Amino acid sequence: MSEKKKEIMGVGKNVLLLGVTSLLTDVSSEMIHPLLPLFIASIGGTATAIGIIGSLGEFVSSILKIISGHLSDKKGRQLPFVFSGYFLSSATKIFFAFSTQWYHVLILKTIERIGKGLRTAPRDVIIANSKRALRGRAFGIHRAMDTLGAVFGSILALILFFFLGFGFREIFLIGGFLGFLALIPLLHVKDVKRKPIATSLLVTISELPAKFKIFLIIVALFALGNFTEWLFILKAQSALYLDMDYRTSIAYALGFYILFNIFYAGFSTPAGTLSDRIGRKKILLLGYFLFSIAAIGFVFFDSIFLMILLFVIYGLAKAFIEGTQRAFASDLVPESIRGTALGTFHLIIALATLPSGFIAGFLWDSFGAETAFEYASIMSFFAILLLAFFREDRF
Template identity: 45%
Template sequence: MKKKISKNVKLLSIVSLLNDLSSEMIMPILPMFLTALGANGFIIGLIGGLRDSISNILTIISGYWSDKIRKRKIFVIVGYLSSSLFKLLLSFVKIWPQALIVSSFERIGKGIRTAPRDAIISESMPKKHGKGFGFHRAMDTTGAILGSILVLILFWYWGLSFNTIILIAAIISFASLFPLIFVTEKKTFQKKNNINFSIKTLSNPLKYFLIISGIFALANFSYMFFILKAQQFFPERLAIIIPILLYILFNIFYASLSIPFGNLSDKIGRTKLITIGYLIFSLTSLGFIFSNSLIAFIVLFACYGIAFAIIDSNQRALISDLSTKKIRATALGTFHTLIGIIALPASLIAGYLWVINPNLTFIFGFTISIISVFSFIFIQKKFKIYNHS
């Protein structure tokens, strides 16, 4: 008998769908918005890196406290509310330094909510992590597709300004809070959990995987550079419309394949799929070095979506597999924090290389990601990290 998706996972997935619809109305236009405000490639890398770093570094703090006091829901509510407030402020910015501050602070909410939310998903479907995370990620990315389509309509057909589009996105973000009322927490622990977190509490296989995921994170610079690369080859309004369409394509592949890859990882193991995902990302970065046509960008953005349909939910599912229930949110927080620490230098390096020559950004991405592929294969063989489904 197939395991059904739990009520909590469905509710959190609805929240993520609406919130990501809101976020993805902003994300495909954000690099163009920043360029219009006067930001160059390095500044865009700084903003992209700060956004990722802030959200991920805060994740370990919220994950630790969530484990310590055995509360999840309050962190999730505060996180989503915070993001909504800063999206509202972003709609009023007029210069790029304001955008740097507000856009970065908007990710504080993501940092607060991510680990506790992932822990709720993990605890709601303890024997089917891949399916639970895959369903959540698919709904999240479905919202991203709808958001990208909506921003295309608002910009192309209605001719709305970037600021107005962001304001509409903020309103939708506030609406996403309602389903959280019905999320319930498991009352597994009567007493507070007195965890004294140390890296020693993490299993050796988990530590080894954190190292590999950290290497890959260095290659995984901000998505904004992929959009900016595509933008270079199209004139006037098409320079905004075509990148948005390509971003929609990326999200279609991402959403449609998240659940199948999650289910597949439950059957054959996470490590094989994650290795393949890293490899596809490497080849995608290589392709962006030589891309100069619409057909090439269509293929590459599709591959970009496939890579992250494999990598995103399965990395988190593997972290859950390799950690005990007692420290699961902390382990997930550690993972997100590591990724966050690396995200800033990754995007700063990418931005610096972009100013010199955009192709250097993707040469860097290819080189580091292919190193992560071979390193992961080596670690699996040496330490027998195979099937944890």
């Protein structure tokens, strides 16, 4: 069978199988994820605690991303890391239901993110193995399927919580067990076997192109203000709680998060395809700009109608940023060290995200939620300035 016939929607079967795995994983995760900040607050966690939990897990995850990315380059295989990472995350999520203190969630979230760290860079290498001219589309399709799972998961959480009266813990258990379904498509993914490399991690990092390293500085600057979406959800819920009962305010916050994910999923593939045609830089600049608008909007507005608009803008921003950043990073490095490069890319983001969560939580607890969102908007604006002067080249 020709390579052309093996393609579906213009990309290889591997991309779609990994997309289905991510979709099922996010159905499971997003039944839990949008409720976790509200659950943490209900068991005594402050905004600072929520910010730290949201960013520490990503920090640990991304340390492992560079290690797993390098090991996948060194061994010339990706699939063992992908499978073990998804399995660990699925096994851990069940235990959120048994947490009684906020630091229990901190520990479990960190372990669950270790699984993400094991799988992400090797998985991105398999996706990046798509034809260069379609790489943005491949990442966009994967992000869209991933986020579509988030939409389904959030809707399930809303139905179970608001309409069927389930509590946080029961929903966490159901979501945790659903996660194991995501392992099934992986059994049909074909590994991308390449010639192993013999260099050490530090040597490989030193070989990364200078242009790639400059790009990492820009991405890190943006990540310093791109704190966890948990604080967006908490801001919406706490503002609405002033005018309605607790469960209804949570239901609205979940509804806003679903809307965010619908736009995130719906525009990820078009954004990726457009970046293939007109360049990654223009799409990424638009994404950073939209994020800055969404963040500053949360400073001034708290009505239901305007929150709907802000979550739409936030979803569009994520659609233009997430897949495009990965495709951009992939373009800037040779294939032989792409696993290490993508692992480094994720690590740099995490190194910036860790203080971002703490800073945002501290600003929230000390000066009010509005100050945290002002900080996010300012950091995004600085990233826009740097990216505007960055020259776009490809390998």
